[in-house]
Amino acid sequence: MISNQNNATKRASSFEKETHYSCLSCSEIIHNPLCHECIAKEYFEWIKRIPKNEFDKSFNLRRSLKLFLEKHSMLEKNSLRCVSCNEPRTNLCPYCFTEILHKMTKEAGAGVKILSEFLFMFNFDFDHKGYFHELECYGGY
Numbered sequence: 001m002i003s004n005q006n007n008a009t010k011r012a013s014s015f016e017k018e019t020h021y022s023c024l025s026c027s028e029i030i031h032n033p034l035c036h037e038c039i040a041k042e043y044f045e046w047i048k049r050i051p052k053n054e055f056d057k058s059f060n061l062r063r064s065l066k067l068f069l070e071k072h073s074m075l076e077k078n079s080l081r082c083v084s085c086n087e088p089r090t091n092l093c094p095y096c097f098t099e100i101l102h103k104m105t106k107e108a109g110a111g112v113k114i115l116s117e118f119l120f121m122f123n124f125d126f127d128h129k130g131y132f133h134e135l136e137c138y139g140g141y
């Protein structure tokens with residue numbers, strides 16, 4: 001379901017004792033360490049405001065994300081300190097984590113309107129190399 005997860009687990013075990021300054025998913029140095037827990041908190045707040053019928057009933061977005069965060073919390077040791085909560089657990093760059101959220105939102109059956117709102121709220125694709133292009137397809141902002 002979440003393609004980045006397995007790679008992240010494998011890579012983490014090889015340098016468990018070092019501090020990770022780079023993203024477990026894309027291996028780039030993390031320049032703006034905002035941890036996945038802080039982003040997830042914002043995300044939970046955001047989906048709370050979206051009417052339930054905008055999503056596929058068979059897909060439990062909150063549960064899927066919670067499961068991901070639980071699994072991911074095992075990899076958090078010795079990571080970069082988050083600029084927001086100050087916990088040393090930033091091992092995914094905000095771009096990679098929001099890409100996971102974007103995929104998850106899509107899987108949950110969200111339509112173009114919700115997905116463009118998502119990209120507007122959680123856009124960490126500063127280089128416009130990834131999901132930002134989808135925003136252009138949705139008609140942009």
Ligand SMILES: [Zn+2]
Nearest residue numbers: 023026093096
């Ligand atoms: Zn990354």
Ligand SMILES: [Zn+2]
Nearest residue numbers: 035038082085
């Ligand atoms: Zn944080």
